[in-house]
Amino acid sequence: MRRIASRAAGRSMAALAMSAVAPRLALSAPSLMCVAPLPIARYQSRLSAAAKEELDDELQNERATPKIPDGWSVSHKKGESRFIMKKKHNDEALTVVCQLQVLDPEVAERRAAGEGSDVVEHYPFTLQVERNGRVIDFGLTFADGELVIDGMTHYESAAIAKDDTAEGDLRRERQYQGPTFAELSSTFVDAVVDYLETRGVNDDLALFVAEYSYSVEQQEYEEWLRNVVEFTK
């Protein structure tokens, strides 16, 4: 994961340390002299204990999984930051892929500080329609309660469209990505909206994607806490 390199602010270790780390270090330093293994164990388990506490909190507040829209199946592999939805439509195979977003730390910081209230939550995802060995890939986003169409790419071959490797990613990037959607005529865009609606890809599906993203994020967060508990024991 590369992170964007233009951060202006952040949670500062110095500030955090002032209240928590510095005094505790002062207290624990002497014990290092007499019973060496103990403080190390205590250090190692402080993070483990904090993760355990968070996990227990989370497990008490578990929310229900959102209802899967008719006709779709949903799968998510534990540990992965994406989930996949599938559906048949006549002679077409529809696949939705939703990759959970990693917030830019700066944006996250501003939002947590209550300054990013203007930033709309959004959930980008793709819809692949496969038909007769060819694929059209729709770039979609759920933002501000609505489904937005970002783009539409055509692939001559399903093998290229579905190549799940870094070389496949690069090959697709070098293909023509389709026109800038904002510049298309409203007649054409209406026809695309209609095409998607016919396949059940609409505001309701996009809302499900957003809700299911929350759900997957929550499962993965809990699993992450379990791993941190174990790793730092």
Next chain:
Amino acid sequence: MRRIASRAAGRSMAALAMSAVAPRLALSAPSLMCVAPLPIARYQSRLSAAAKEELDDELQNERATPKIPDGWSVSHKKGESRFIMKKKHNDEALTVVCQLQVLDPEVAERRAAGEGSDVVEHYPFTLQVERNGRVIDFGLTFADGELVIDGMTHYESAAIAKDDTAEGDLRRERQYQGPTFAELSSTFVDAVVDYLETRGVNDDLALFVAEYSYSVEQQEYEEWLRNVVEFTK
């Protein structure tokens, strides 16, 4: 293609649907009862028809391909979002690679709404100079009518510089990319400008790159429309 995840606005399906989709759905629903295959065919062909209409419009307005600068050859492989220019200069092989840019949907939306008039159109491209098995790679941009130098990377080996795979990309990213150009002395930058000018890499070439980008974009857009017509038939 990953898209940037900070969209504030977008063309909304709900808004579009209000005028177009909703009433039509209401009208076509009853016919689903009596002649099942017909409405499906109509749905599938609405997008196909809209794409056909756009294509016919585009074919009437075809513009001339810009004149290729002396000494250069240009190639573009159908379906690809880049084109390549080649030229010999003494014992050097010059290669220009121009990758068509995908506009961030948010930026595109603002521009289409007439709000992005401050956004300068730009066309980034690279010039590779190969000599004695080594390569210098110039990062260049045509912006606001002028050629701008972004950076300059040296590769020990042409094999590394020209490795056209994802692994090659990563290997190059891990190499030193060269200094920040804006921080270099004007004497040095003038010498680079002179070096490029001697090889015919100047404002005129950059303007050609921009014009040829339009031309390739246009060809690919028409091919894309043909593919959409066919796919959604």
Next chain:
Amino acid sequence: MRRIASRAAGRSMAALAMSAVAPRLALSAPSLMCVAPLPIARYQSRLSAAAKEELDDELQNERATPKIPDGWSVSHKKGESRFIMKKKHNDEALTVVCQLQVLDPEVAERRAAGEGSDVVEHYPFTLQVERNGRVIDFGLTFADGELVIDGMTHYESAAIAKDDTAEGDLRRERQYQGPTFAELSSTFVDAVVDYLETRGVNDDLALFVAEYSYSVEQQEYEEWLRNVVEFTK
């Protein structure tokens, strides 16, 4: 290297050419008629001479390498834009990887023009803690004199965490990246700060990373100048 495509300004060739290139071209053009090889040689060596001059300047101002923090070893491979630090901590292997940042040309331009004084210099790096065949990867940044925690990812297997290929990068991107740090409780974040502090990963180490980045950048810049001298001779 992909560059961000939203540049508003830049060092313009036209402006530079006005004072330097255009008059010189006018003067040298006639000599092309009588002694063909001479002007070519002069053109080719102008950049070489300018690079040599920069190099001589740089070699006079060499600064000392910062002192390596206790317990860590540091390695940097010539030509690479990153360096690696290693340390043992009990049954853990700690690895810091710092990739030198490439400034966005637009940001660099504004900063060089004295307009980007609000932009804080930052140095992102990662810390990998390997233990019992598993890895936790901390995303860290030195910004504004302090260490900032960006994120924390857990990998089931050290082989996945350390796979140094493009496919490895992609595989990691598809894994759950961990929660948004700005949203975590201060109790948990304090425990992470403590965990890092215990391993000597603190403001001082982050300052070293920043200083050593300068040092590596300087070495690589000088080597780059040597390569440009040679290449354009």
